[in-house]
Amino acid sequence: MYSALYNHINRFIDLNSDEQETLESLLKSFSVKKKAFLLEEGQTCKANYFVVKGCLRLYFIDIKGAEQTTQFAIENWWITDLTSFLFHEQSEFYIQAAETTEVIAIEHHHYNEMFHKLPKLERYFRLILQKNHQASQRRIKFLYSQTAEERYRHFNSLFPEFVQRVPQYMLASYLGFTPEFLSKIRAKK
Known part of the structure; x- marks a missing residue:
């Protein structure tokens, strides 16, 4: 299951087999059934999720009570409520499986340990965040233009x-x- 993640990481940086083994010791993999939640509003987001197979979505409930999807994550994409995850705040979002989904999670309590043991992963996650930010900006532009x-x-x-x-x-x-x-x-x- 971890090979999909290692292949993705190696598109941006090189991780040797020892580094992969170190990373694997900090990861959790599991399956999420369709419509199940990884995060609900009011909870603190405890992990950053990498989709191996399937689809997750991030959404919130607007003032009219309607679901507003802000992000999808399919194979080889990451998803989290970054503010809740990084700053340990209550989330205003939900993360739900749109399909039965196989995920790999890096939990908050392992995040800094991962960067300490594998500093080159900071570059990888910076590049991922840049791509995510770019996609968000384009989406906002398209919504208005x-x-x-x-x-x-x-x-x-x-x-x-x-x-x-x-x-x-x-x-x-x-x-x-x-x-x-x-x-x-x-x-x-």
Whole structure:
């Protein structure tokens, strides 16, 4: 199970077999059933999760009581409530399995130990955070500068297989419109 993570890490930095063994001693792997939660609002996020297989989503409940998905994580993506995780604060988000998902977790109490024992992982996580920040900025720009239909078409062109994987209401929430509107867009094909 850890080979997917090591392959991902080695795209950014080189970890030798001894370093992989050290890292493995700090990780936890497990399966999460579809619709199960890794985090609920009010809890403190205790881990950063790497998706080996499946799909997780990060969302919050807005003032109208609707779910607003802010991030998905599929294979080889990381997901966490970074503020809650790093600063040990109560979360305002949920992390839920959109599919049955195999994950690898680095728990908060091992995070600094990991960087102490394997300092080169700081570079890896910095690069991952930069990519995540870039994706978030683009998503915000698209929410404000594209029509709903343009957002759907753009997202579908980038991730056509992903659009088929997640429930329509989750995808609509992520793209900033209702499931009914998404049905109308899809019907236009």
